[in-house]
Amino acid sequence: MQDMMAIVEPLIPSLRRYARSLLRDQVSADDLVQDCLERVIGRWHQRRADGDARTWVFTILHNLAINRMRQTARRGVHVPVDDTSETAFATPPTQEDQLHHQAALTALAALPEDQRSVLLLIGVEDLSYAEAAAVLGVPLGTVMSRLSRARQRLAQLIEEGPARSATTGPGLRRVK
Structure with missing residues (x-):
């Protein structure tokens, strides 16, 4: 556990920078980094011992970002109901x-x-x-x-x- 913390903790600022550049939204990027760190911690035992942990962590982040962008493209951007005007809900039937x-x-x-x-x-x-x-x-x-x-x-x-x-x-x- 200590070796994982020693390797992953210094990567967090770089992960946040990379996530922000991919998603162009600070909140979504922070959520993505958190998801990435959860996956890294949960699957630390699956990494290659002889491989570069930094590359492995960035690969996880990148794949999560791609999945999130695809999901956003399919579903559309999430907008809280409170931030939406009533006219957006009432579209006339065509x-x-x-x-x-x-x-x-x-x-x-x-x-x-x-x-x-x-x-x-x-x-x-x-x-x-x-x-x-x-x-x-x-x-x-x-x-x-x-x-x-x-x-x-x-x-x-x-x-x-x-x-x-x-x-x-x-x-x-x-x-x-």
Whole structure:
């Protein structure tokens, strides 16, 4: 026990320096050094008698640090609950947003090509009515009427939702 103390105790400042450089956090580094020293004491009998104890101790510290960094990467950084704001716990659900997004895309795909083109050019690409008319090669009044019909139809399709498409598909017929 005395020979272990004589060898390991002078290494502690070096171990702390190395742990701090690896983890870049003083508290975590001190915890790592403590874990390393516990392992060194518990497994002192397993070291090679002819090997360098200093290298063995630093290897233990290094391996523990790598394991801790991997664990942190998998689990994320530990933050005490008291230090966290309430807004971090209350994140809005995104499932419904995904459903609305998918419903809008489905409804957009169900529009006739001429209405969909006008709606995309004006609503998404932010073209003016005159620019959209020039792109499509139609009069300005046609763009305005197609856009109006497209908006009405899109709102109707989104409001009806996906249940409508299941009921309006080909139905079963009775054959005698």
